[in-house]
Amino acid sequence: MENLGKWKKPILILSDAVLINLAYILAIYFRYNYTNFKFYATDYKDIALIVTVIYIACFFIFKLYESLWSYASIDEFMLVIGACLVSNLATIAFIRIIGHSFAYGVSIIACAFSIIFIVGIRMSFRIYGRFESIVNCNASKITKARVMIIGAGAAAAMVIKEMKSSSQSKYMPVAVIDDEAYKKGKNIMGVKVLGSRRDIPAIASEKSIETILIAIPTIDEVDKKQILEICKKTNCKIEIIPGMYEIINGKVSLNQIRKVEIEDLLGRSPVQLDMAGIASYIHDKTILVTGGGGSIGSELCRQILKFEPKQLIIFDIYENNAYDLQMELKYKYPKLDLKVLIGSVRDKARLKSVFEKYSPNIVFHAAAHKHVPLMEESPMEAIKNNVFGTYNVAECAHKFNVERFVMISTDKAVNPTNVMGATKRMCEMIIQSMDKISETHFVAVRFGNVLGSNGSVIPLFKKQIERGGPITLTNKYITRFFMTIPEAAQLVLQSGAYAQGGEIFVLDMGQPVKIYDLAWDLIKLSGFVPNKDIKIEITGLRPGEKLYEELMMSEEGLANTKHEKIFVGRPTFSDLGEMKENMKELAVVIESDDVGLLIKKIEEIVPTYKRNMDESAITKIQE
Structure with a gap:
């Protein structure tokens, strides 16, 4: 086969030469009939070599010998027609220049025959390829x-x-x-x-x-x-x-x-962005993204780079994610001024050195502990990372004159029933109160669950399906808001363009989705029958888990922005002194390592915080 491939071009050139001359001989025959054939054929013999050279040269110019004719498409066949037409015109021009008596009509007929023959010989490659694939398919063990x-x-x-x-x-x-x-x-x-x-x-x-x-x-x-x-x-x-x-x-x-994927079933239309508005505050600026290696943080980085920042700083405690993102962005944007820094938002000294050295213009704060059940087990860590971490970053943003500070919040901050949601509500209170004393525009962006993000329900369900089930679900009636990672990141950037200070932007999450239906759909999309091939088991609500989520508190109200998918709530907290005092007391409680005392203090700071309802209350809601 290797030797055949090496000789394929010479064989094709030789066959073309034969077919070109055959085309002219047939053209003479059809033009002058058999009686005059011998005379005119002898006349053609004088120019046959030159005609052949002209055709073959044009075929080279049109690259007919560089195509894989087993996979030829209409494009290759159009090239053959073009090559034959140009060759014929060149032949007629040559005959006229040398003053030969060869008839132009014969050349035109010969051109038609040439096209038929040259296309035909190349079609044979396609026919052979199709025949070979059918034979191979029948011989193979592949089940289609x-x-x-x-x-x-x-x-x-x-x-x-x-x-x-x-x-x-x-x-x-x-x-x-x-x-x-x-x-x-x-x-x-x-x-x-x-x-x-x-x-x-x-x-x-x-x-x-x-x-x-x-x-x-x-x-x-x-x-x-x-x-x-x-x-x-x-x-x-x-x-x-x-x-x-x-x-x-x-x-x-x-x-x-x-x-x-489940994203396809949600039917969410692509986000339309005010590109000029976003570019006006990101282009040629130094951007810092805390938690930049996470699901939302990394997508924020990808979206930010579309607006050509002067420098992008990724700050994350988890080096593996940060490294992967660094490699990805360096490959896609080789000229990018990128800094990937490892550190914790809990570390005030580390944050201060970063702000001193790089002087970021815009901060996107995505660093947070977000897993509800884990934070119920480790509430002290949730307070340290989410509340004190947010305060540390916000304080640096204020001291170093950052233009805008955009914090990623969650619908779980509304009437929270878990520690994670309560800490996020405290974060919102911090940035709203900080905005009152700062030149920096502090805002928060609140949205629901993000499909495919680390720790979200979809990857868990997929793993359970791969293992053959069952899919475990805490309650048949539980609902959640969902959006895609790119959609969330794009709307966060758009919200930043509307920042005046103190707002909580709320993203349009569409209609809430029943998690049971989500599990059912995933099983179906995987080619299985729900509750037959893959079981769905109900395990009961976990500590701190809500039956449904809300996006706004009643006192916040809701106003439209210029973007149809972004709404804004009124600031509801502005006393930084009170917030600082609360944090001092929280620090004392954390030192005591008394979880009961910590929960009481959270309830004092966040009046809307209520531990999750018992099963009797849930049953009542379902009825």
Whole structure:
């Protein structure tokens, strides 16, 4: 095979030479009939070598010998036609220049024959490749999944073509679905369009479909969600090709196919940002992100870099995450002025040295302990890291004249039932009171759960499914707000552009989602039957866990901003002196290591803090 590959180009050149001359001989025959054939053929013999050289030279110019003809597309065939036309024009010009009597009409007919022959010989490579793939496929042990493809467009044609031509493909296209009525009954690369989205469950059952592939790169989020809701009625695995913005040069391949994720089911439309407004406070500025190696912090860093800051400082206690992000950003942005610093927000001296040395203009404070059950077990650590850590960073921001300080908060800070939520409410109180005495604009951005973030429920459920179940759920009626990591980071940046000082920005989280439904959907998307293949077990609410979350306290009110997904609440706390006194008392309690006393002190500082309800109260709510 290796020797054959080495001789492939010379053999192709030789065959082209033969076919070109055959084209001219046939052209003479058809033009002058058999009686005059010998005379005109002899006349052609005088220029045959030059004509052959002209054609072969043009074929080289058009790079016909550099294509992999086993995978040739319409582009390669158009090149053949172009090369033959140019060659023919050059031949006619040559004949005219030397004053030869050879008829132009013969050259035109010969050009048509040349195109047919040259395309034909190259088509044979495609036919051989297809035949070879079919033979290899039949000989291989690969079990192919029966696939229904949604969308009868160009993307569907590409993936069907690759599914059929690749011997290693794990897919066998069986049916195509499209909502355009005129396409029904038509064939896409030999696969029939059988119906619209309404027919998906019936066709999936009738054709024994195992995998449904959504092949519409331009689909919007709402339409995608509607189609997925229908697909969930089947027992098929559901996969999708990426959006067109993710596809390089508009080419779709089987390697780009991915599983449908929960994010697809949420149907959240892309965030529209005021790019100029964000750039006005980030471009050419020194930006510090505490907790920059975490889920939200790292995505904030990625989004910030789109606005070309002067310098980006990542500050994190966990070196592994910080290192991974450093490698990623250095690769993507080789000219970036990036500083990755290891340290804790609890360490006032370390923070002071960072602010002194780098003089950040903007601070995004994402460093925090956030796992509710863990913080219930270690409430002292939650206070040290979240409350005292936030105060340390905020105090440095004030002393070193930072322009804006944006803190990441949570919906768990509203009427908190757990220590983590209560500490976040205290953080909000710190930045609101600090704003009253500082030139720095201190604001907080409050949102719910972020899909895929460290410690979130989705990765846990996926691991449980991989182990064969069961999925463990604390309560069948528990609900949460969800958004994606990029969406959260983008809206945090947008909120920073609106900062005037003291606000708590609240992000539009959409409708709350039942975690039970989320678990059910994940099992279905994984190709299993809920409570049959994978069980869902209810374990009871954990300490500090709420049945549902809220985004605003009643006294805060809610006002619109310029952005449809961002709202703002009124400041509700402004006494820094009182907050400092509370923190002194907290420090004393922490020294005593008395958890009971600590909880009482938290209740004093955060009047809305109530330990989570008992099961009887939960039952009452459900009823």
